[in-house]
Amino acid sequence: MEQTEKVVNANTSFRVKTRRGLLTPKNVPYFFIGPAFLLIMIFTVYPVISSFILSFQEVRGVEKSFVGLANYTRLFQDPIFYKSLLNTFQILIVQVPIMLLLSLLIAVGLHSSMLKGKAFFRISYFMPAITALVAASIVFMILLDENFGLVNYFLSLFGVNSIPWLTTPFWAKVSVILVMTWRWAGYNMVIFLAGLQNIPSDLYEAASIDGASKVKQFFMITIPQLKPVFIFTVVMSTIGTLQLFDEPFILTGGGPNNATMTITVYLYQAGFKFFDFGYASAIAYVLVIITAIISWIQMKLVGDE
Amino acid sequence: MKKYMSIMLVMLLLLLSACSNKTAGDEGKTGNSKHPSGSITVWGWDVAASTMKEAVEKFQKQYPDVEVKVEDFNSADLYDKLTVGLAARGSGLPDVVLMEDERIPGYLHQFPQGFLNLNKLGYGKYKDSFNLAKVAAVQNEDGDFMAAPWDIGPAGVFYRVDYFEKANVDPNSIQSWDDYIEAGKKIKKATGAQLLPIDIPNYDGVFQMMMQSQGLSYFDKDDKIALESKEAIRAMEVIKKLHDEDLVLNNKGWDGIVTATVNGSVATVPYGVWYAGTIMDQAPDLKGKWDAFYLPSFDGGTRYANVGGSSVLIPSSSKNQSAAYAFVEFFTTDTESQLLGFEKYGLFPSLKETYSAPQFTENNEYFNNSPIFKKFADIVDQVPQINVNENFAKASSLISNAQAAILLENKAVDTRLNEAKKQLENERKK
Amino acid sequence: MVAKKITSKIIIYILLIAGVVLSIAPFYWMIVGSTLPSGEIFRVPPKLLPGDYLAKNFQTLNESLGIAKIFWNSLFIALVYTLVSTLISAMAGYAFAKFKFKGKNVFFFIILCTLMIPSQVTLIPLFEMMVTFNWLNTYQAIILPTLASPFAIYLMRQNMKAIPDSIMEASRIDGAGELKIFFTVILPVTRPAMAAVGIFLFMSQWNSLLWPLITLNSKEMFTLPVALSSLIGMARIDYGQLMLGTTLSTIPIMIFFLLLQKHFISGILGGSVKE
Numbered sequence A: 001m002e003q004t005e006k007v008v009n010a011n012t013s014f015r016v017k018t019r020r021g022l023l024t025p026k027n028v029p030y031f032f033i034g035p036a037f038l039l040i041m042i043f044t045v046y047p048v049i050s051s052f053i054l055s056f057q058e059v060r061g062v063e064k065s066f067v068g069l070a071n072y073t074r075l076f077q078d079p080i081f082y083k084s085l086l087n088t089f090q091i092l093i094v095q096v097p098i099m100l101l102l103s104l105l106i107a108v109g110l111h112s113s114m115l116k117g118k119a120f121f122r123i124s125y126f127m128p129a130i131t132a133l134v135a136a137s138i139v140f141m142i143l144l145d146e147n148f149g150l151v152n153y154f155l156s157l158f159g160v161n162s163i164p165w166l167t168t169p170f171w172a173k174v175s176v177i178l179v180m181t182w183r184w185a186g187y188n189m190v191i192f193l194a195g196l197q198n199i200p201s202d203l204y205e206a207a208s209i210d211g212a213s214k215v216k217q218f219f220m221i222t223i224p225q226l227k228p229v230f231i232f233t234v235v236m237s238t239i240g241t242l243q244l245f246d247e248p249f250i251l252t253g254g255g256p257n258n259a260t261m262t263i264t265v266y267l268y269q270a271g272f273k274f275f276d277f278g279y280a281s282a283i284a285y286v287l288v289i290i291t292a293i294i295s296w297i298q299m300k301l302v303g304d305e
Numbered sequence B: 001m002k003k004y005m006s007i008m009l010v011m012l013l014l015l016l017s018a019c020s021n022k023t024a025g026d027e028g029k030t031g032n033s034k035h036p037s038g039s040i041t042v043w044g045w046d047v048a049a050s051t052m053k054e055a056v057e058k059f060q061k062q063y064p065d066v067e068v069k070v071e072d073f074n075s076a077d078l079y080d081k082l083t084v085g086l087a088a089r090g091s092g093l094p095d096v097v098l099m100e101d102e103r104i105p106g107y108l109h110q111f112p113q114g115f116l117n118l119n120k121l122g123y124g125k126y127k128d129s130f131n132l133a134k135v136a137a138v139q140n141e142d143g144d145f146m147a148a149p150w151d152i153g154p155a156g157v158f159y160r161v162d163y164f165e166k167a168n169v170d171p172n173s174i175q176s177w178d179d180y181i182e183a184g185k186k187i188k189k190a191t192g193a194q195l196l197p198i199d200i201p202n203y204d205g206v207f208q209m210m211m212q213s214q215g216l217s218y219f220d221k222d223d224k225i226a227l228e229s230k231e232a233i234r235a236m237e238v239i240k241k242l243h244d245e246d247l248v249l250n251n252k253g254w255d256g257i258v259t260a261t262v263n264g265s266v267a268t269v270p271y272g273v274w275y276a277g278t279i280m281d282q283a284p285d286l287k288g289k290w291d292a293f294y295l296p297s298f299d300g301g302t303r304y305a306n307v308g309g310s311s312v313l314i315p316s317s318s319k320n321q322s323a324a325y326a327f328v329e330f331f332t333t334d335t336e337s338q339l340l341g342f343e344k345y346g347l348f349p350s351l352k353e354t355y356s357a358p359q360f361t362e363n364n365e366y367f368n369n370s371p372i373f374k375k376f377a378d379i380v381d382q383v384p385q386i387n388v389n390e391n392f393a394k395a396s397s398l399i400s401n402a403q404a405a406i407l408l409e410n411k412a413v414d415t416r417l418n419e420a421k422k423q424l425e426n427e428r429k430k
Numbered sequence C: 001m002v003a004k005k006i007t008s009k010i011i012i013y014i015l016l017i018a019g020v021v022l023s024i025a026p027f028y029w030m031i032v033g034s035t036l037p038s039g040e041i042f043r044v045p046p047k048l049l050p051g052d053y054l055a056k057n058f059q060t061l062n063e064s065l066g067i068a069k070i071f072w073n074s075l076f077i078a079l080v081y082t083l084v085s086t087l088i089s090a091m092a093g094y095a096f097a098k099f100k101f102k103g104k105n106v107f108f109f110i111i112l113c114t115l116m117i118p119s120q121v122t123l124i125p126l127f128e129m130m131v132t133f134n135w136l137n138t139y140q141a142i143i144l145p146t147l148a149s150p151f152a153i154y155l156m157r158q159n160m161k162a163i164p165d166s167i168m169e170a171s172r173i174d175g176a177g178e179l180k181i182f183f184t185v186i187l188p189v190t191r192p193a194m195a196a197v198g199i200f201l202f203m204s205q206w207n208s209l210l211w212p213l214i215t216l217n218s219k220e221m222f223t224l225p226v227a228l229s230s231l232i233g234m235a236r237i238d239y240g241q242l243m244l245g246t247t248l249s250t251i252p253i254m255i256f257f258l259l260l261q262k263h264f265i266s267g268i269l270g271g272s273v274k275e
Helices: A010-015 A028-054 A070-075 A079-112 A118-130 A133-143 A150-157 A169-197 A201-209 A214-225 A227-242 A246-251 A263-273 A277-301 B002-020 B046-062 B075-087 B101-110 B123-129 B132-138 B161-166 B177-191 B205-213 B230-244 B253-263 B275-282 B321-333 B335-345 B352-356 B372-382 B392-408 B413-429 C002-033 C038-042 C054-065 C067-098 C104-114 C119-132 C139-143 C150-161 C165-173 C178-189 C191-207 C210-215 C224-231 C239-267 C270-274
Strands: A057-060 A063-066 B038-045 B066-073 B096-100 B148-160 B196-198 B248-250 B268-272 B290-293 B306-313
Touching (some): A028 A277, A028 C067, A028 C104, A028 C150, A028 C178, A057 A070, A070 A277, A079 A169, A079 A227, A079 C002, A118 C191, A133 A150, A133 A169, A133 A246, A133 C002, A133 C224, A133 C239, A169 C002, A201 A214, A214 A227, A227 A277, A246 A263, A263 B075, A277 C119, B038 B046, B038 B075, B046 B066, B046 B096, B046 B321, B046 B335, B066 B075, B066 B321, B066 C224, B075 C119, B075 C210, B096 B101, B096 B321, B101 B132, B101 B306, B123 B321, B148 B161, B148 B275, B161 B177, B177 B230, B196 B205, B196 B253, B196 B268, B205 B230, B205 B306, B205 B392, B230 B248, B230 B392, B253 B275, B253 C038, B268 B275, B268 B306, B321 B335, B352 B372, C002 C239, C038 C239, C054 C067, C054 C224, C067 C104, C067 C150, C067 C178, C067 C191, C067 C239, C139 C210, C150 C191, C165 C178, C191 C239, C210 C224
Parallel strands (some): B038 B066, B196 B248
Antiparallel strands (some): A057 A063, B096 B306, B148 B268, B148 B290, B148 B306
């Protein structure tokens, strides 16, 4: 995309009149980028490098010793790590498509029917996404309680037997997926809505004149026009799910029997519960590589720059 | 434009150093040990922190020059902060920190220089003031105190008097775990209540109690893994049988246990004595309907165990060690402070001289008018000493997983315990 | 035909409302919970109507936390962070979108990479840095490390790219300085994008738990999530008080969203859609 981009080139600056002050079109980008550059170098790049070095070390107390690739080789023999990988991918494959489909449907529903109170709907759907994790954790732990929770109470009104939401491996995974969908469907819906509103309405008008049905219009106009938005949400949701931490951490702590152990929860446990900082860093960098590969594949698949 | 960048960088560095040259005053690392003064910070959690706050008032009568600031965190948060602080060479840490006993060996192993040896500050003289199992839990290999003993949790089975009566079960007749299961079946028939709550995938406390009553932790005295021992297998088999008979209420977390206790869906709760405080607090309507008996036994085992309990440590980074020590000494050996935590919050002290106080010996109206705390105080010295080492937390999470696999996924007891043992061995090897 | 249209509209309405109910039911229940004493919250069948315990819950909450100071901490941190960070990302986004300079691609690549790094992993090196700067228990320890947000920079860049170059060139020909162009020409047209970024930043800072928890020590400095987390003790939890605390913590963020949501919709993807 660099080629298509129009940039200020040297010629422009020669053409313009004399400039007051120190900032010229030539040096001004450094001024604009400066603060972000410094902050990122100091508070992100440096810690990242230092934790990367840590992944080749064993840490005991404050003593660090180099152990070569030992942390990485251990990782590939660790059944719990494989389980956390598997869990993460299971959740990714099930949750992301369901959530995005749901978000899209809600967005289309809101957009198409000239509904009254659009703002009300938008805010209601968006609310879960802005809730603090601590708040969500407290509320859902009580709601999903197997014996006294509100969810099972309501299900029992419809004759459904009580479901062990958080205490059996299968349902714990389902709970994590449900809560993730609850939290993020509205967020993605708002993004889709933004995309829908940006589709020029004359496209639809032209199609209507040609006699295309609503359904046909949806597939011929809406979907292709939403492509960039789609890529954006898919990539962001994928990265988010690969780094999934909050929901399993607050709901199940990775259990039962590691059924909801994700890569980042395992990383956290290795570091904070078992003090294995070197190992925790190694887990993180394997995750970074996986994320990079998957994002790259997704970009390639949809043929975007 | 490199110039501009370098100017920015220099300015930022200047700014940073300006912010950071506020050096901590050099009050001298140890302070004046005869007359401690200055201020110290203490970290604790919920009711323990409340007790600390109240103890501070008394402490300051004795040490008017020491200012104590108690900071209150959720215990999981406290451990996160402590771990990060220790990993960053002891920075940002308090002068005194509360810690659960089972966590202590892990921290001492990982951060051998992280905490002060209390014997070096003179705590050794209190060796006989506390019960033996507790002292063993906070000592290092040389028998020095690394933490000052505070509360403990001798275990028992809290039970619903009215349910037992309705089912015509005599609590005194329950001696062994088999008796317990039989009683559970009868009670379930008569009242519909299940026998006990267990958070199956997350909490292996019942297993721990069973092991301790047989003299083991997850390890034996020689530090060998005891997950495949006959003691472990029969403990897990009892838990499986309880579950097979549908006597276990599988309920999530602490809330789950408390809720089950309050709304009558379980007939018993095997737990540490401190749970008495929670019952009284959360279920005032059930006054007179609760009581307790000792844990059932396996043949050859005792009926005693301990659940929970915590102690206080001084991080080596403390800038005012003499004041920190003065507080630790006062907080753990002052009888009145112990009784204060006990009466108000049900925190059961390990300081032996407190047990003769009337609060411990009198009958308790809430608990069916029985001398419930005396019952627990009586067994404190008989609780078997067990080997708690740095792999305790790891072992505990492996057993919780095994328990979930055995009860919820119908795996065989011996193969699953064998698997847990192998995993633990791998962990220790690395 | 008309009848069919109306039925389909009604069906869509009903489905959307059902979705809304699912989305906000937990909030309703949270609000009800904050008006009940702790014991009532676990009743079966559950209480679904507000009780009269609100004042009492507020009193205990205020006693255990000191609500005013904690609200101020959270608000101050989130507002300062949001303002400064939005400006920084607008500047960086502008540079990325409209200028060619040395190191541009490398730096942009770094920014994209940092998006993929789980935040838990930089915790300890960052904490050590805070210790070196002597910044523990300060506002800047919470504000500075995430002040340059890769995601925000990326969003701003996407939006800035949609601005036609002719606007800038026209101003240059008029003799406007670069700063003047940025502040008087560029920033006003990207207001929706800044609103979107602002909401995103405010949200993440207001709700952030792990980092403030690690760096803050004293209660006077606590932010709302840290304070709420400290209420979840081991031995006893006062759920009424906790529910009230969580309810209070969601109010400011709702107000913030309400104020900016109109722009948010058009700003969140403005750039990448028009591309």
